[in-house]
Amino acid sequence: MRSAALTAAGRLAGRRLVEGGLVLLTISVATFALLSLTDGDAATAIVLERDGAVTESAVAAVRAELGLDLPAPVRYLDGLVAMLHGELGLSLRTGRPVADELVGRVPLTVTLATAGAVVAVVLGLAAGVAGAVTDRRGVVVPLRLVTLALLSLPAFALAYLGVLALALGLGLVPTQGVDGWPSLVLPALVIGLPLASAIARVTDARLRATMTEPFVVTARARGLSRSRSVVTQALPAAAAPLLVVVGNQVGHAIAGTLVAETVFGWPGLGDYLVRALQFRDWYPLQAAVLLIAAAAVLARGLAGSLAALVDPRAGRG
Numbered sequence: 001m002r003s004a005a006l007t008a009a010g011r012l013a014g015r016r017l018v019e020g021g022l023v024l025l026t027i028s029v030a031t032f033a034l035l036s037l038t039d040g041d042a043a044t045a046i047v048l049e050r051d052g053a054v055t056e057s058a059v060a061a062v063r064a065e066l067g068l069d070l071p072a073p074v075r076y077l078d079g080l081v082a083m084l085h086g087e088l089g090l091s092l093r094t095g096r097p098v099a100d101e102l103v104g105r106v107p108l109t110v111t112l113a114t115a116g117a118v119v120a121v122v123l124g125l126a127a128g129v130a131g132a133v134t135d136r137r138g139v140v141v142p143l144r145l146v147t148l149a150l151l152s153l154p155a156f157a158l159a160y161l162g163v164l165a166l167a168l169g170l171g172l173v174p175t176q177g178v179d180g181w182p183s184l185v186l187p188a189l190v191i192g193l194p195l196a197s198a199i200a201r202v203t204d205a206r207l208r209a210t211m212t213e214p215f216v217v218t219a220r221a222r223g224l225s226r227s228r229s230v231v232t233q234a235l236p237a238a239a240a241p242l243l244v245v246v247g248n249q250v251g252h253a254i255a256g257t258l259v260a261e262t263v264f265g266w267p268g269l270g271d272y273l274v275r276a277l278q279f280r281d282w283y284p285l286q287a288a289v290l291l292i293a294a295a296a297v298l299a300r301g302l303a304g305s306l307a308a309l310v311d312p313r314a315g316r317g
Helices: 002-037 042-051 056-066 072-084 098-103 106-132 137-152 155-169 182-210 214-221 226-237 239-264 269-278 282-310
Strands: none
Touching: 002 072, 002 282, 042 056, 072 282, 098 269, 098 282, 106 137, 106 182, 106 226, 106 239, 106 269, 106 282, 137 182, 155 182, 155 239, 182 226, 182 239, 214 226, 226 239, 239 269, 239 282, 269 282
């Protein structure tokens, strides 16, 4: 059984590795294509910031200096080859190596994504199990209404409500910048609460479905309480699919840092990406997008492999 689980997990990990590489390549091509199709270019933005005015000669000089006058496919392939050799390139705007600029930003995004994922997983699983252990409408209906509301709210609206309640209303946390753990509370809640709602709803539904399985019905018939049946019987049986769901939501938490960093002034990858987009700065934009995408793909792949270890059937197909 253990050998089958390890084989299934290894097979799934290999497949996810190939799929992840193809996903990242697709994202890279799509990002470059969309950036090429947008109005404006990096040379114009650079000249405007440097000189305060734009002239054709200055723009042409910058384009030639930075290689922006080369055909788009050539520029993309040059950047791709450099990245495959571990070189992230230079920022067109600052002239600094992208890798150096990312050093101080990546830890902030990792911290924020981790906090959001912890909120999502802990609250989501707790609410899902709480909903499954009881049939009382006074508990089930409010839980479902709250989770539905949180799922329906746009991230910026949830952020606005959080600022009104916790920052302006109660004065418990700051609204902008990085200043210790209090500044982590609002962004983590904005990232984590909608994802916790998704986890809670899936967990509740999965556990209720598992409670109708013969082995759980037999345990209940022998006198095991509903709450103990959920925790000791249904939850372990539903662990594999729940791990996949949690992995997907952790991936969403990583992507969700973009909105949270923009709203709450966190100088992480999201802020870096927005600045790169404003200047059509290809190398920083590519690096930020691919780092975020790679982290999301990795989270989902690890969750899938863990699910295959728990239940080899999760690694098939």
